[in-house]
Amino acid sequence: MHCSIEEYYRRLDRSLFIDNINKNWADLDRPLPIGFGQTISQPSLVLAMTRQLNPQSHDRILEIGTGSGYQTALLAAFAQEVFTVERIAELSHKARQRLGQMGFENIRYKIGDGSLGWPEFGPYDKIMVTAAAAAIPDELVRQLEPGGRMIIPVGSPGMQELLLVKRNRRGQVTSRILEHVVFVELKGRYGWSADG
Template sequence: MDQKLVDFFKSLDRSFFIDNEFKEHAYLDRPLPIGYEQTISQPSLVLKMTDRLALDKTCRVLEIGTGSGYQTVILAEFSGEVYTVERIRELAESARKKLEQLGYTNICYLIDDGSAGWEEHAPYDRIIVTAAAEIIPETLVNQLGAGGIMIVPVGPRRMQQLKLIARDLKGELHIDTIGEVAFVEMKGKYGWTD
């Protein structure tokens, strides 16, 4: 695992991204509710997913599900540009305030249906999806550039497989399973509808 990533991760105050009665549990290695039926992900999983993205400062990253901004700040620290999409206005605005307070200027924000991605700025070098898709979302795969990596939880509600999708330089896709996870459902046109 990348030591700079681990060091930054250890220095990051997770409680800064939690505004409710669960703030006191910020240092537990588990997901916590952040309101609106959403969660802040388990820290060890955030670290694992970020490490598997193999970020560098040349990367343009699409994040689906800004949530609290916890994952976003890590992406912003280790990549060139982050484009983050959140469908819940209150979460998006709260995360943006926090990230601006921390001084990050390499993040672009969109309040919209994340299942559709952010085609205007595609292709992306990396895509990370922090909500579960029923199937691999073709709309997002189509926004992944050559040499790109996408991480997305895929499968039924309650338990999914975390998929790593790599597009080689010829444009061919290679899909690996990283492990089992449990994420909230991705809502929207290309996500869960009910």
């Protein structure tokens, strides 16, 4: 990619990732429903999270929560490969179709429990979590390469802290708060209960 994250973000048409009436509001800087109780995140927050993750051309990135594929596209434009996990099959299929039509060939898709990550292909240089966890899942930390970083919202339903988690070369983990956010809940074994 020969442009900056900001330039690509400005060119990325958010309306391509919305297939319901909310497409009319794609230009607004706010989250919008995409069905199944899920949302496409506020564009400025997607940009801020991507900047903090800082995807590089050699990175293998794990994304938890494919959703519409909007964040996936921003990661895949700059990373070597993106491994994205979504628990809702229909959202995963739609994202795969639209990202394929956009020409992305460096994305692998999995339907399953995102709180478990995707250990078969780990460890990863970077991890992007787009749903709120009650705590940082140890399972995801184990899949983070030493020297890697993870962006994850952590807290209670309705209010979380967006954390930048780093694992140093010795395997020690540190985190710092970037901002306060509200995300849908991460469901699964190491997230909130799968049934709500």
